[in-house]
Amino acid sequence: MIFEDLPTTPTSEELLDKAFSRAARAGRAKSGVEAQESMLQTASNVLSDNLENVVTAWPDFDEVDPFYRELADAVVGVDEARTHLSEVTWASRKTKSLGREYIGRLPRDDPDLARKLRKQAFARMGSVMDEVEDDLQFLNEARDELKTFPDIRPDEPAIVVAGYPNVGKSSFVNDVTNARNEIAQYPFTTKAVRVGHVERDHIRYQLVDTPGLLDRPADERNAIEEQAVSALTHLADAVLFMVDASATCGYPLEDQLALREDVRATFVDTDDESDEDGVGFLTVCNKSDLSTDVEADAYMSVETGEGVEDALGAAIDATGYELELPTRD
Incomplete structure (x- = not known):
């Protein structure tokens, strides 16, 4: 059944915890400006990649068999699901671009300013995740509903x-x-x-x-x-x-x-x-x-x-x- 392999959608808080904890580990392996750059790159990648994975795990509704597409529309609303997926795609791209933006602004010889900019970037990434908190929750609840569909195969009589x-x-x-x-x-x-x-x-x-x-x-x-x-x-x-x-x-x-x-x-x-x-x-x-x-x-x-x-x-x-x-x- 097309929806049975949909993974659990993480919450915004879970993704932020994951991103910032990995960033902290990456920063400890280096020092000075280089540490701040590594933390920015790690957090940006973790958030962007995980958000993208949320979206790509979902099938293209235009290619789903009409039987399952209509059931999905009846239960969760296909257009509404697409809207939430679009918001998560935006967040994936935004967290990636924030990482690039702030890495480009880091000074080469001022660790204190670099730390301040890194914290500012983390705050903005957090704001992005707050914006898609409801979108992620909707997708996870939709996933739970769709996984309960009976395994009926449209290719069999x-x-x-x-x-x-x-x-x-x-x-x-x-x-x-x-x-x-x-x-x-x-x-x-x-x-x-x-x-x-x-x-x-x-x-x-x-x-x-x-x-x-x-x-x-x-x-x-x-x-x-x-x-x-x-x-x-x-x-x-x-x-x-x-x-x-x-x-x-x-x-x-x-x-x-x-x-x-x-x-x-x-x-x-x-x-x-x-x-x-x-x-x-x-x-x-x-x-x-x-x-x-x-x-x-x-x-x-x-x-x-x-x-x-x-x-x-x-x-x-x-x-x-x-x-x-x-x-x-």
Whole structure:
């Protein structure tokens, strides 16, 4: 996952302590004006380099997969993150230029004046770091949020499982995928996101169960959740919408079908029937041992196991995914 390797962002105080302590050690190795010059160079380099490292650790949002970019925008705000990164870039360049400026002003034969100028430079570097204190804090908090994203891979075919709570989505994902399902949380929902994997014909498919996002009507989602759903539209190759015709899930079938149309409108471009790369959409009736009183593409009972593999096969077919084989020249 693109954000999982983001390092912890140091605070302004931590960077200043690091820079000035290293500068003090460098100064002790020399004497007179030379000591002051060494301290200036060391502090300037430590601050500038570490601030630059903060910025370069972040990916270019223009090159991030649209799925992760929209999630990042939903959680931390891409434009806001860019603004804070820009401020840190300014601070990196400013601390570098201050070092050069004051090194150029050092007298060759007056250690006392050199010490005074070095202290003045350190004070100005400290002021620069004070200016970006909030920027560094924002980036560290953003990093903590982004690292919690579930490890979903946009380059692998994905089946998004949707439907009202208690219709059997999680049980289905658990049943058909391996025992090492990944469970993570989107930062904007307290409910876990379950990602399971299943392999067919040497292709690994992801089954993504997103409680808190696709288990209620759009008008009940907040703005951040809506943007998260928008991000999922970049990911999905197929949507498996699960219904419970018996309504033992606690929701009338009529409401379930209304949600189905809501989800279908979100993921499927019904205005472009020629779109061969569109998202496949199928309705699966679970708890078929209790009722099949609904028109569906597949019927199954996770409880009894009947029809589960057929439903999974239909979902895989709905992705329309084909393995790209290398071609010979």
